[in-house]
Amino acid sequence: MKKITFLLVVFLALFSCQKTDSEETNPLLNAVLYMQQSAEYKALTLQIYNNAAIHLERALADKNWTAATEQNGDYQNLPPAVILDVDETVLDNSAYEAQLINSGRSYTSESFAAWCKEARAGIxxxxxxxxTAARKKGVTIFYVTNRGNAQKEDTRKNLRRLGFPLEKEIETILPRTDSSDKGKRRAEIAKRFRILLLIGDNAGDCFSGFTHASQVKRDSLVRVYQSHWGSKWIILPNPSYGDWESALFDYNYKLPQSEKLKIKRSRLVE
Ligand SMILES: [Mg+2]
Known part of the structure; x- marks a missing residue:
């Protein structure tokens, strides 16, 4: 009997160790904790938006200033606008990511759509x-997002609930159309507005060249446009997900998690 009890204790100890290991290797755990619990993440995003406010003043004063490579022609006297991405730029979806960790599930468009419907993402x-301050200065705020058209009204509800500026006369929420590349949508806005700043957590929120580009190309583009960062193009941190991660496995979203993890490990540099 003692032997059986001893074996049972050993088995339970091993089992609980294994469980802890698998929980600790969830690739989202540290990233989501950093975004939800660290003072540093909050300090970083505040720092970024404080800096963006300074550059907004510069951009307003300089009629030749435009942040969009899609902008050309006589744009100098067009009314000013700022383009922001939505997820992890203005809306904080870390609670959805936390749900994924706790349920042991991966992202799916269905579960994300259900989360969007709740319209309870934070700021x-x-x-x-x-x-709010930019809108008070007469700047129109556009939200160019890769959420689907089906999520547009849920997104509007969420933004409105939090008090983000929305316009009655024009549509300022532009969801994904036929492409996740935001260049076409920026070009449409650029016909009617001078684009002062582009703000997002994905480099593609600022320049189309990054969208679905290889990691090598993305790295080289960062250097080509080095003077834009922090002045015309504003990037927020997102260690949870994004094209930075997808580029590691060449945007092959269908790969099983185990394969993605293997590729990620192979990309570590010692
Ligand atoms: Mg985003």
């Missing part, structure tokens, strides 16, 4: 103050 620190 990325600094975003609301920045948008």
């Amino acid at each position: 990325v620190p600094g975003a609301l103050k920045f948008c």
